[in-house]
Amino acid sequence: MGATKAVTDANFVTDVLQSDKPVLVDFWAEWCAPCRKVSPLLEEIAGEMGDKVTIVKLNIDENPETARAYRVMSVPTLTIFKGGQPVQSVAGARPKGDLVKLIESAL
Secondary structure (H helix, E strand, O other): OOOOEEOOOOOHHHHHHOOOOOEEEEEEOOOOHHHHHHHHHHHHHHHHHOOOOEEEEEEOOOOHHHHHHOOOOOOOEEEEEEOOEEEEEEEOOOOHHHHHHHHHOOO
8 A cells, every 4th residue: 555646637536536435636736846845745644544545646737627626726735535525625735744634534
């Protein structure tokens, strides 16, 4: 278990909305410095909590439809989905503890 996975507009429904466990979606962009700060934290959390939650990354520049559908206005935006619905969302780089709390809110 562990390690984050990339998702796209094409597989978002299957990998996120139809997942049988909560999914944390990292809406990010290549040019975003705070996104690069959050990325290693998400990798760590995926390694530690991968049995309870799936962590995926969606590049908003390459996948604008999904970003638009969930009204992502800034990156990084981290949204936890459970049962195909967005449960909670935070924008901006956050410390690891905050990210773990966000995930635990959906467990």
